[in-house]
Amino acid sequence: MDTSSPETLHQTPLAARHRELGAKMVPFAGWEMPLDYGSILGESRAVRKGAGLFDVSHMARFLFCGPAAAAELDYALGGSIMDQPIGKARYTMILQEDGGIMDDLITYRTGEEEIFMVVNASNRIRDWDILTSRLDQTECADLTEDGGGILALQGPESHRILAELAGSSDFCPGFLDLAELDSPFGALFLARTGYTGEHGYEIFVTAEQIDPVWQRLVELGAAPVGLGARDVLRLEAALPLYGHEIHEGVNPIEAALRFGVRGWKTRDFVGGDALRALPEPTRGLIGLTAPKRVPREGYPLYCGDKLVGEVCSGVFSATLEKPIATAWCQLGIDGPLEVDIRGKRMAVERVDLPFVPHRSRD
């Protein structure tokens, strides 16, 4: 069976809405998703200046329950879960035994014996298989296709919009806080999380809530934003994307993601021994800007005649109005850098990450 054929693509509950809004729909990780509603750059700017609304219902939602859930996940994942407070979200990852990153994800401690998790759509099946194989007494459920979904409301106006929707502004005071918010659409489960570097929320909606909540947020001023702008925004904020900056051949230490493997020096978890045995990193992730053309994934990076790295992701930044890219680069390289764009050399400038400062804690 060809799983890439349109007939077999999953659709989010909002697919008809996206079409009605004129979205260009594309296959993504087995789902038919909105790439843009007309302008990737315009949608990116809407998020930085006001608020944008993303349907990210393709992302996989897992629920883990039981008295042993936290302890078992503490071993199965890279980050510590035992000490994750109830009411908080954490970024972490699934590691291989050798410390390579199989996926990155967010855990939400919804109760003493209950942990909710969101993983990348492209890794849903593999993550499920690996996690359930590493867990013994924990009850596991894949909720991805329960008819509900995830709406990400992101940008400086997102608090105002959500407060208007709920009739209260008293929720998620801190970054990574969880809340259950009363609203005219019933209780909304939300988290102060996102993938844009802006102040924002991810709202976990039921099948009954998803369409009316989407509609109301748009009425209140949130601009629908597609996956194209999502990639621009996350790269501007230098947030890693599985399959680009991170993958099985990359470990969290060299990727500067120690916060995703909290307690790694002492805890017992899959991949922990390998991380503790690693030599000093020989490469790191760097930021690049270019004058005109976008340095795209896979383009080789040179310092003079020496091949020193490779581009992970590149986009045209709507905020900086120029191309930006991340690349893996050998450490200690101290000269002008060039990328090879399909046989032509182009000078690039090395810059600090992130390209656009985070405001997610504001």
Added chain:
Amino acid sequence: MRPNDRSYLDSHEWAQLQGDVATVGITDFAVEQLGELVYLDLPEIGQSVTRGESFGEVESVKAVSDINSPVNGEVVEINSDLPDALDPLQSDALNSGWLIKVKVSGADALDGLKDAAAYEEVVASES
């Protein structure tokens, strides 16, 4: 339907012949598929071009794409303002967004290309 005063290549370029000079561009469909344009690379005057082979590149927010020549010949003029101001290509690809003019060998220079109706089928199959 797109204008029938010119011929089209499957890879979404067009050529319009006046005397022995063909004006060459990419179609509005190609632009629509690419999305917001950020870069255009055109050849030098005097460079020879070959049907079906790349003479330039166009890049959008989403992707980079070769531009193939619908004709054989020599570049005699380029739309030199275009690389620094892509608006005409973005909004008017079939007219003011033309890319290059090519001196061709004769009146049969467009033979074998698609007419507007045949090109419309290509568009329909890719839409």
